Amino acid sequence: MLAADYRGPYRVRAEEKPMPKIEHPRDAIVRVTRSCICGSDLHLYHGMVPDTRVGQTFGHEFCGVVEEVGSAVENLKKGDHVLVPFNIACGQCHFCKQGLYGNCHESNPQATAVAGIYGYSHTAGGYDGGQAEYARVPYADFGPHLIPDWMDPDDAVLLTDVVPTGYQAAEMGGIRNGDTVVVFGAGPVGIMAARCAWLFGAGRVIVIDHVDYRLEFARTYCPAEVYNFREIDVVVFMKKTTDGLGADVCIDAVGGDAVGNGMQYLFGNKLKLEAGNAIPLHWAINSVKKGGIVSIVGVYGPTGNMVPIGNVVNKGLTLRANQAAVKRHLPKLIEHVKNGHIDPKALITHRVPLADISDAYHIFSAKLDNCIKPVLIPNQA
Ligand SMILES: NC(=O)c1ccc[n+]([C@@H]2O[C@H](COP(=O)([O-])OP(=O)(O)OC[C@H]3O[C@@H](n4cnc5c(N)ncnc54)[C@H](O)[C@@H]3O)[C@@H](O)[C@H]2O)c1
Numbered sequence: 001m002l003a004a005d006y007r008g009p010y011r012v013r014a015e016e017k018p019m020p021k022i023e024h025p026r027d028a029i030v031r032v033t034r035s036c037i038c039g040s041d042l043h044l045y046h047g048m049v050p051d052t053r054v055g056q057t058f059g060h061e062f063c064g065v066v067e068e069v070g071s072a073v074e075n076l077k078k079g080d081h082v083l084v085p086f087n088i089a090c091g092q093c094h095f096c097k098q099g100l101y102g103n104c105h106e107s108n109p110q111a112t113a114v115a116g117i118y119g120y121s122h123t124a125g126g127y128d129g130g131q132a133e134y135a136r137v138p139y140a141d142f143g144p145h146l147i148p149d150w151m152d153p154d155d156a157v158l159l160t161d162v163v164p165t166g167y168q169a170a171e172m173g174g175i176r177n178g179d180t181v182v183v184f185g186a187g188p189v190g191i192m193a194a195r196c197a198w199l200f201g202a203g204r205v206i207v208i209d210h211v212d213y214r215l216e217f218a219r220t221y222c223p224a225e226v227y228n229f230r231e232i233d234v235v236v237f238m239k240k241t242t243d244g245l246g247a248d249v250c251i252d253a254v255g256g257d258a259v260g261n262g263m264q265y266l267f268g269n270k271l272k273l274e275a276g277n278a279i280p281l282h283w284a285i286n287s288v289k290k291g292g293i294v295s296i297v298g299v300y301g302p303t304g305n306m307v308p309i310g311n312v313v314n315k316g317l318t319l320r321a322n323q324a325a326v327k328r329h330l331p332k333l334i335e336h337v338k339n340g341h342i343d344p345k346a347l348i349t350h351r352v353p354l355a356d357i358s359d360a361y362h363i364f365s366a367k368l369d370n371c372i373k374p375v376l377i378p379n380q381a
Protein backbone atom coordinates (compact mmCIF):
# COMPACT_ATOMS: atom_id res chain seq x y z
CA MET A 1 0.00 0.00 0.00
CA LEU A 2 0.98 3.64 -0.35
CA ALA A 3 1.71 5.41 2.96
CA ALA A 4 3.47 8.43 4.44
CA ASP A 5 7.11 7.84 5.26
CA TYR A 6 9.09 10.08 7.62
CA ARG A 7 12.69 10.48 6.46
CA GLY A 8 13.84 13.16 8.94
CA PRO A 9 12.97 16.81 9.62
CA TYR A 10 11.13 18.49 6.73
CA ARG A 11 11.10 15.22 4.77
CA VAL A 12 7.88 13.25 4.49
CA ARG A 13 7.13 11.33 1.30
CA ALA A 14 4.78 8.64 0.03
CA GLU A 15 6.27 5.13 -0.17
CA GLU A 16 5.07 1.58 -0.83
CA LYS A 17 4.81 -0.26 2.52
CA PRO A 18 3.47 -3.64 3.66
CA MET A 19 -0.25 -3.86 4.37
CA PRO A 20 -1.10 -3.62 8.08
CA LYS A 21 -2.38 -6.83 9.67
CA ILE A 22 -4.64 -7.76 12.57
CA GLU A 23 -2.19 -8.21 15.48
CA HIS A 24 -4.65 -8.51 18.37
CA PRO A 25 -8.28 -9.73 18.65
CA ARG A 26 -9.43 -6.14 19.40
CA ASP A 27 -7.84 -4.73 16.18
CA ALA A 28 -9.51 -3.66 12.95
CA ILE A 29 -8.06 -2.73 9.58
CA VAL A 30 -9.53 0.39 8.03
CA ARG A 31 -9.29 1.39 4.35
CA VAL A 32 -8.62 5.10 4.62
CA THR A 33 -10.80 7.42 2.53
CA ARG A 34 -9.59 10.72 3.96
CA SER A 35 -6.74 11.75 6.20
CA CYS A 36 -5.74 15.23 7.34
CA ILE A 37 -2.45 16.89 8.18
CA CYS A 38 -2.60 18.62 11.57
CA GLY A 39 -0.60 21.34 13.29
CA SER A 40 0.52 18.54 15.60
CA ASP A 41 2.09 16.79 12.59
CA LEU A 42 4.12 19.94 12.02
CA HIS A 43 5.86 19.43 15.38
CA LEU A 44 6.95 16.00 14.06
CA TYR A 45 7.81 17.43 10.64
CA HIS A 46 9.95 20.15 12.22
CA GLY A 47 11.87 17.54 14.24
CA MET A 48 10.56 18.81 17.60
CA VAL A 49 9.10 15.57 19.03
CA PRO A 50 11.49 13.18 20.80
CA ASP A 51 11.81 9.63 19.42
CA THR A 52 10.23 10.30 16.05
CA ARG A 53 11.67 7.41 14.08
CA VAL A 54 12.57 7.38 10.41
CA GLY A 55 10.11 5.14 8.59
CA GLN A 56 7.05 5.98 10.67
CA THR A 57 3.71 6.54 8.97
CA PHE A 58 2.22 9.78 10.34
CA GLY A 59 -1.48 10.64 10.49
CA HIS A 60 -3.88 10.76 13.43
CA GLU A 61 -6.93 12.28 11.72
CA PHE A 62 -8.56 9.76 9.42
CA CYS A 63 -11.79 8.10 8.49
CA GLY A 64 -12.54 5.18 6.24
CA VAL A 65 -14.21 1.83 5.67
CA VAL A 66 -13.72 -1.22 7.89
CA GLU A 67 -11.95 -3.96 5.88
CA GLU A 68 -11.41 -6.60 8.54
CA VAL A 69 -12.01 -7.02 12.28
CA GLY A 70 -10.31 -9.11 14.95
CA SER A 71 -12.18 -11.92 16.69
CA ALA A 72 -13.07 -9.80 19.76
CA VAL A 73 -14.63 -6.90 17.80
CA GLU A 74 -18.38 -7.39 17.77
CA ASN A 75 -19.68 -3.86 17.24
CA LEU A 76 -18.05 -3.25 13.82
CA LYS A 77 -18.25 -5.19 10.56
CA LYS A 78 -16.61 -5.07 7.15
CA GLY A 79 -18.06 -2.18 5.15
CA ASP A 80 -18.87 0.11 8.09
CA HIS A 81 -17.90 3.78 7.57
CA VAL A 82 -16.05 5.01 10.62
CA LEU A 83 -14.22 8.05 11.92
CA VAL A 84 -11.28 7.20 14.16
CA PRO A 85 -10.52 9.47 17.16
CA PHE A 86 -6.85 10.43 17.30
CA ASN A 87 -6.44 9.08 20.86
CA ILE A 88 -5.76 5.35 21.06
CA ALA A 89 -7.72 4.39 24.16
CA CYS A 90 -8.61 1.06 25.70
CA GLY A 91 -11.92 2.22 27.15
CA GLN A 92 -11.39 0.19 30.33
CA CYS A 93 -8.48 1.53 32.39
CA HIS A 94 -8.57 3.88 35.40
CA PHE A 95 -8.29 6.97 33.18
CA CYS A 96 -10.56 5.85 30.34
CA LYS A 97 -13.26 5.18 32.94
CA GLN A 98 -13.11 8.90 33.79
CA GLY A 99 -13.38 9.86 30.12
CA LEU A 100 -9.70 10.87 30.02
CA TYR A 101 -9.16 9.13 26.67
CA GLY A 102 -6.12 11.27 25.91
CA ASN A 103 -4.49 9.76 29.00
CA CYS A 104 -5.29 6.04 28.59
CA HIS A 105 -2.97 3.97 30.76
CA GLU A 106 -2.85 0.93 28.46
CA SER A 107 -2.19 2.19 24.93
CA ASN A 108 1.23 3.75 25.39
CA PRO A 109 4.21 1.94 26.92
CA GLN A 110 5.45 5.43 27.98
CA ALA A 111 2.13 5.86 29.80
CA THR A 112 3.22 8.37 32.40
CA ALA A 113 1.54 11.13 30.42
CA VAL A 114 -0.11 10.89 27.04
CA ALA A 115 -2.14 8.01 25.62
CA GLY A 116 -1.17 6.35 22.36
CA ILE A 117 -1.72 8.57 19.33
CA TYR A 118 -1.74 7.29 15.74
CA GLY A 119 1.40 8.15 13.81
CA TYR A 120 2.83 10.35 16.52
CA SER A 121 6.33 9.10 17.37
CA HIS A 122 7.32 6.45 19.90
CA THR A 123 6.74 9.00 22.65
CA ALA A 124 3.05 8.47 21.88
CA GLY A 125 3.27 4.70 21.52
CA GLY A 126 4.97 4.16 18.16
CA TYR A 127 1.78 3.33 16.25
CA ASP A 128 1.65 3.82 12.51
CA GLY A 129 -0.95 6.34 11.41
CA GLY A 130 -3.59 6.99 8.81
CA GLN A 131 -1.79 9.02 6.15
CA ALA A 132 -1.88 5.78 4.22
CA GLU A 133 -4.21 3.63 2.16
CA TYR A 134 -4.85 1.33 5.14
CA ALA A 135 -4.38 1.60 8.90
CA ARG A 136 -4.43 -0.79 11.84
CA VAL A 137 -6.86 0.42 14.50
CA PRO A 138 -6.22 -1.05 17.99
CA TYR A 139 -9.07 -1.26 20.55
CA ALA A 140 -11.42 -1.11 17.57
CA ASP A 141 -14.32 -2.26 19.74
CA PHE A 142 -14.00 1.05 21.59
CA GLY A 143 -12.45 3.86 19.53
CA PRO A 144 -14.00 4.14 16.06
CA HIS A 145 -17.35 5.88 15.72
CA LEU A 146 -19.86 5.00 12.98
CA ILE A 147 -20.35 7.92 10.59
CA PRO A 148 -24.07 8.74 10.37
CA ASP A 149 -25.52 8.24 6.85
CA TRP A 150 -26.35 11.93 6.46
CA MET A 151 -22.85 13.14 7.35
CA ASP A 152 -20.39 14.41 4.74
CA PRO A 153 -17.08 12.50 5.13
CA ASP A 154 -15.26 15.87 5.03
CA ASP A 155 -17.10 16.78 8.24
CA ALA A 156 -16.45 13.32 9.70
CA VAL A 157 -12.68 13.49 9.28
CA LEU A 158 -12.56 16.79 11.17
CA LEU A 159 -14.43 15.20 14.07
CA THR A 160 -11.39 12.97 14.69
CA ASP A 161 -9.46 15.92 16.19
CA VAL A 162 -9.96 19.56 15.18
CA VAL A 163 -13.59 19.98 16.22
CA PRO A 164 -13.38 18.13 19.57
CA THR A 165 -10.06 19.83 20.36
CA GLY A 166 -11.44 23.30 19.68
CA TYR A 167 -14.53 22.42 21.66
CA GLN A 168 -12.55 21.09 24.63
CA ALA A 169 -10.32 24.18 24.54
CA ALA A 170 -13.42 26.32 25.02
CA GLU A 171 -14.89 23.94 27.59
CA MET A 172 -11.70 23.95 29.68
CA GLY A 173 -11.85 27.75 29.63
CA GLY A 174 -14.89 27.56 31.91
CA ILE A 175 -16.49 30.34 29.84
CA ARG A 176 -19.37 32.14 31.53
CA ASN A 177 -22.05 34.26 29.88
CA GLY A 178 -20.63 37.45 28.44
CA ASP A 179 -16.97 36.53 28.96
CA THR A 180 -14.20 37.97 26.83
CA VAL A 181 -12.28 35.04 25.33
CA VAL A 182 -8.93 35.42 23.59
CA VAL A 183 -7.68 32.63 21.34
CA PHE A 184 -4.00 32.55 20.40
CA GLY A 185 -3.49 30.85 17.02
CA ALA A 186 -5.72 31.03 13.95
CA GLY A 187 -4.92 27.55 12.72
CA PRO A 188 -7.75 25.01 12.39
CA VAL A 189 -7.74 24.35 16.16
CA GLY A 190 -7.78 28.01 17.20
CA ILE A 191 -10.48 28.80 14.65
CA MET A 192 -12.63 25.98 16.01
CA ALA A 193 -11.96 27.01 19.62
CA ALA A 194 -13.13 30.54 18.81
CA ARG A 195 -16.21 29.21 17.04
CA CYS A 196 -17.04 26.99 20.04
CA ALA A 197 -16.46 29.81 22.56
CA TRP A 198 -19.80 31.28 21.40
CA LEU A 199 -21.54 27.97 22.13
CA PHE A 200 -20.46 28.34 25.77
CA GLY A 201 -21.85 31.88 26.04
CA ALA A 202 -18.86 34.13 25.28
CA GLY A 203 -19.73 37.79 24.86
CA ARG A 204 -16.62 38.77 22.94
CA VAL A 205 -14.16 36.55 21.02
CA ILE A 206 -10.72 37.76 19.94
CA VAL A 207 -8.27 35.77 17.77
CA ILE A 208 -4.54 36.54 17.59
CA ASP A 209 -2.10 35.32 14.91
CA HIS A 210 0.31 36.90 12.42
CA VAL A 211 -0.86 35.17 9.25
CA ASP A 212 -3.30 37.61 7.72
CA TYR A 213 -5.25 35.19 5.51
CA ARG A 214 -5.97 33.02 8.55
CA LEU A 215 -7.06 36.03 10.58
CA GLU A 216 -9.34 37.02 7.73
CA PHE A 217 -10.88 33.54 7.73
CA ALA A 218 -11.37 33.67 11.51
CA ARG A 219 -13.00 37.09 11.28
CA THR A 220 -15.90 35.75 9.23
CA TYR A 221 -16.03 32.07 10.17
CA CYS A 222 -15.85 32.21 13.97
CA PRO A 223 -16.79 35.16 13.85
CA ALA A 224 -14.18 37.04 15.87
CA GLU A 225 -12.29 40.28 16.29
CA VAL A 226 -8.84 39.55 14.90
CA TYR A 227 -5.44 41.12 15.50
CA ASN A 228 -2.01 40.58 14.03
CA PHE A 229 0.46 40.28 16.92
CA ARG A 230 3.16 41.95 14.82
CA GLU A 231 1.08 45.15 14.83
CA ILE A 232 0.25 45.40 18.55
CA ASP A 233 1.83 44.84 21.94
CA VAL A 234 -0.40 41.90 22.78
CA VAL A 235 -0.47 42.20 26.59
CA VAL A 236 -0.82 45.99 26.66
CA PHE A 237 -3.55 45.84 24.02
CA MET A 238 -5.52 43.20 25.96
CA LYS A 239 -5.40 45.28 29.12
CA LYS A 240 -6.49 48.42 27.26
CA THR A 241 -9.41 46.74 25.55
CA THR A 242 -10.76 45.26 28.81
CA ASP A 243 -10.79 48.36 31.02
CA GLY A 244 -7.42 47.41 32.44
CA LEU A 245 -8.68 44.10 33.82
CA GLY A 246 -7.53 41.51 31.27
CA ALA A 247 -9.50 38.87 29.39
CA ASP A 248 -11.68 36.41 31.30
CA VAL A 249 -10.33 33.40 29.44
CA CYS A 250 -7.24 32.89 27.27
CA ILE A 251 -6.82 29.84 25.05
CA ASP A 252 -3.43 28.72 23.72
CA ALA A 253 -4.00 26.99 20.38
CA VAL A 254 -0.43 27.44 19.12
CA GLY A 255 2.00 25.23 21.05
CA GLY A 256 5.78 24.94 20.95
CA ASP A 257 6.31 25.87 17.29
CA ALA A 258 5.24 29.45 18.04
CA VAL A 259 6.98 32.52 16.66
CA GLY A 260 6.96 36.09 17.94
CA ASN A 261 10.08 36.31 20.09
CA GLY A 262 13.41 35.85 18.34
CA MET A 263 15.37 34.87 21.44
CA GLN A 264 12.89 32.24 22.60
CA TYR A 265 12.65 30.84 19.07
CA LEU A 266 16.43 30.59 18.88
CA PHE A 267 16.76 28.85 22.27
CA GLY A 268 13.73 26.58 22.00
CA ASN A 269 13.39 25.73 18.34
CA LYS A 270 16.76 26.24 16.67
CA LEU A 271 19.18 25.27 19.47
CA LYS A 272 16.58 23.03 21.14
CA LEU A 273 17.69 24.08 24.63
CA GLU A 274 14.06 23.62 25.62
CA ALA A 275 11.31 21.69 23.83
CA GLY A 276 10.03 24.47 21.59
CA ASN A 277 9.05 27.81 23.05
CA ALA A 278 6.09 29.09 25.01
CA ILE A 279 5.48 32.61 23.69
CA PRO A 280 1.69 32.26 23.39
CA LEU A 281 1.59 30.92 26.93
CA HIS A 282 3.44 34.03 28.13
CA TRP A 283 0.92 36.23 26.36
CA ALA A 284 -2.03 34.20 27.67
CA ILE A 285 -0.82 34.25 31.29
CA ASN A 286 -0.06 37.95 31.15
CA SER A 287 -3.27 38.94 29.25
CA VAL A 288 -5.81 37.05 31.33
CA LYS A 289 -7.34 38.83 34.30
CA LYS A 290 -6.55 37.97 37.92
CA GLY A 291 -8.37 34.78 38.91
CA GLY A 292 -8.88 33.93 35.22
CA ILE A 293 -8.46 30.66 33.33
CA VAL A 294 -5.82 29.77 30.74
CA SER A 295 -6.82 26.77 28.63
CA ILE A 296 -3.96 25.10 26.77
CA VAL A 297 -4.43 22.74 23.82
CA GLY A 298 -1.32 23.83 21.93
CA VAL A 299 1.15 20.96 22.13
CA TYR A 300 4.38 21.48 24.04
CA GLY A 301 7.32 19.20 24.70
CA PRO A 302 7.64 17.93 28.27
CA THR A 303 10.01 20.72 29.29
CA GLY A 304 9.30 24.35 28.71
CA ASN A 305 11.57 26.43 30.90
CA MET A 306 10.52 29.95 30.20
CA VAL A 307 6.93 29.85 31.45
CA PRO A 308 6.08 32.74 33.84
CA ILE A 309 4.79 30.46 36.57
CA GLY A 310 5.28 33.17 39.22
CA ASN A 311 2.64 35.28 37.46
CA VAL A 312 0.29 32.29 37.52
CA VAL A 313 0.66 32.10 41.30
CA ASN A 314 0.48 35.81 41.97
CA LYS A 315 -2.54 36.36 39.71
CA GLY A 316 -4.36 33.33 41.09
CA LEU A 317 -4.81 31.74 37.68
CA THR A 318 -6.15 28.34 36.80
CA LEU A 319 -4.29 26.52 34.04
CA ARG A 320 -6.18 23.72 32.33
CA ALA A 321 -4.72 21.57 29.58
CA ASN A 322 -4.95 18.21 27.85
CA GLN A 323 -4.98 16.27 24.67
CA ALA A 324 -8.65 16.36 23.69
CA ALA A 325 -10.69 13.34 24.80
CA VAL A 326 -12.25 13.06 21.34
CA LYS A 327 -14.72 10.25 21.98
CA ARG A 328 -16.27 12.00 24.98
CA HIS A 329 -17.38 14.93 22.83
CA LEU A 330 -18.61 13.13 19.71
CA PRO A 331 -22.33 12.70 20.50
CA LYS A 332 -22.92 16.40 21.16
CA LEU A 333 -20.62 17.56 18.37
CA ILE A 334 -22.42 15.38 15.84
CA GLU A 335 -25.63 17.14 16.93
CA HIS A 336 -23.96 20.55 16.49
CA VAL A 337 -22.92 19.57 12.94
CA LYS A 338 -26.41 18.27 12.19
CA ASN A 339 -28.15 21.43 13.36
CA GLY A 340 -25.64 23.69 11.59
CA HIS A 341 -23.98 25.24 14.64
CA ILE A 342 -20.60 24.02 13.41
CA ASP A 343 -19.52 23.64 9.77
CA PRO A 344 -16.23 21.70 10.00
CA LYS A 345 -15.60 21.10 6.29
CA ALA A 346 -15.43 24.84 5.63
CA LEU A 347 -11.87 24.65 7.03
CA ILE A 348 -10.68 22.34 4.25
CA THR A 349 -8.79 24.40 1.70
CA HIS A 350 -6.68 21.72 0.00
CA ARG A 351 -7.47 18.23 -1.28
CA VAL A 352 -4.24 16.49 -2.20
CA PRO A 353 -3.64 12.96 -3.54
CA LEU A 354 -1.79 10.87 -0.93
CA ALA A 355 0.99 10.40 -3.49
CA ASP A 356 1.71 14.15 -3.30
CA ILE A 357 2.01 14.23 0.50
CA SER A 358 5.41 16.02 0.40
CA ASP A 359 3.81 19.01 -1.29
CA ALA A 360 0.92 19.02 1.17
CA TYR A 361 3.27 19.13 4.18
CA HIS A 362 5.30 21.90 2.62
CA ILE A 363 2.27 24.05 1.76
CA PHE A 364 0.69 23.60 5.22
CA SER A 365 3.93 24.13 7.14
CA ALA A 366 4.97 27.23 5.18
CA LYS A 367 1.38 28.62 5.21
CA LEU A 368 1.35 28.95 1.40
CA ASP A 369 -1.59 29.29 -0.95
CA ASN A 370 -3.99 30.43 1.84
CA CYS A 371 -3.85 26.93 3.31
CA ILE A 372 -5.90 26.27 6.44
CA LYS A 373 -6.50 22.51 6.43
CA PRO A 374 -5.21 20.00 3.86
CA VAL A 375 -6.85 16.62 3.43
CA LEU A 376 -5.06 13.71 1.74
CA ILE A 377 -7.07 11.45 -0.52
CA PRO A 378 -5.73 7.95 -1.21
CA ASN A 379 -6.11 6.68 -4.77
CA GLN A 380 -8.57 3.92 -3.97
CA ALA A 381 -10.78 6.18 -1.78
N1 LIG B 1 -4.51 19.12 22.68
C1 LIG B 1 -4.95 18.47 21.61
O1 LIG B 1 -5.72 17.52 21.73
C2 LIG B 1 -4.55 18.93 20.24
C3 LIG B 1 -5.17 18.41 19.12
C4 LIG B 1 -4.83 18.95 17.88
C5 LIG B 1 -3.87 19.93 17.77
N2 LIG B 1 -3.26 20.37 18.90
C6 LIG B 1 -2.25 21.43 18.87
O2 LIG B 1 -2.92 22.67 18.67
C7 LIG B 1 -2.00 23.58 18.04
C8 LIG B 1 -2.67 24.20 16.84
O3 LIG B 1 -2.96 23.21 15.86
P1 LIG B 1 -3.35 23.67 14.38
O4 LIG B 1 -3.64 22.47 13.58
O5 LIG B 1 -4.34 24.77 14.43
O6 LIG B 1 -1.89 24.24 13.95
P2 LIG B 1 -1.37 25.33 12.90
O7 LIG B 1 0.11 25.17 12.89
O8 LIG B 1 -2.11 25.23 11.60
O9 LIG B 1 -1.77 26.73 13.58
C9 LIG B 1 -1.02 27.37 14.54
C10 LIG B 1 -1.19 28.88 14.30
O10 LIG B 1 -0.53 29.59 15.36
C11 LIG B 1 0.05 30.75 14.79
N3 LIG B 1 1.06 31.30 15.70
C12 LIG B 1 2.39 31.08 15.75
N4 LIG B 1 2.94 31.76 16.79
C13 LIG B 1 1.92 32.42 17.39
C14 LIG B 1 1.85 33.28 18.52
N5 LIG B 1 2.95 33.59 19.23
N6 LIG B 1 0.64 33.81 18.86
C15 LIG B 1 -0.48 33.51 18.15
N7 LIG B 1 -0.47 32.68 17.06
C16 LIG B 1 0.71 32.14 16.70
C17 LIG B 1 0.57 30.28 13.46
O11 LIG B 1 0.79 31.35 12.57
C18 LIG B 1 -0.56 29.35 13.01
O12 LIG B 1 -1.53 30.01 12.22
C19 LIG B 1 -0.75 22.76 17.73
O13 LIG B 1 0.20 22.92 18.77
C20 LIG B 1 -1.25 21.33 17.76
O14 LIG B 1 -0.23 20.42 18.06
C21 LIG B 1 -3.59 19.90 20.12
Ligand SMILES: [Zn+2]
Residues within 6 Å of the ligand: 038, 039, 040, 041, 060, 061, 086, 161, 162
Ligand atom coordinates in the same frame (compact mmCIF):
# COMPACT_ATOMS: atom_id res chain seq x y z
ZN1 LIG C 1 -4.52 16.57 14.87
Ligand SMILES: [Zn+2]
Residues within 6 Å of the ligand: 089, 090, 091, 092, 093, 094, 095, 096, 097, 103, 104, 105, 106, 107
Ligand atom coordinates in the same frame (compact mmCIF):
# COMPACT_ATOMS: atom_id res chain seq x y z
ZN1 LIG D 1 -7.52 3.19 28.80
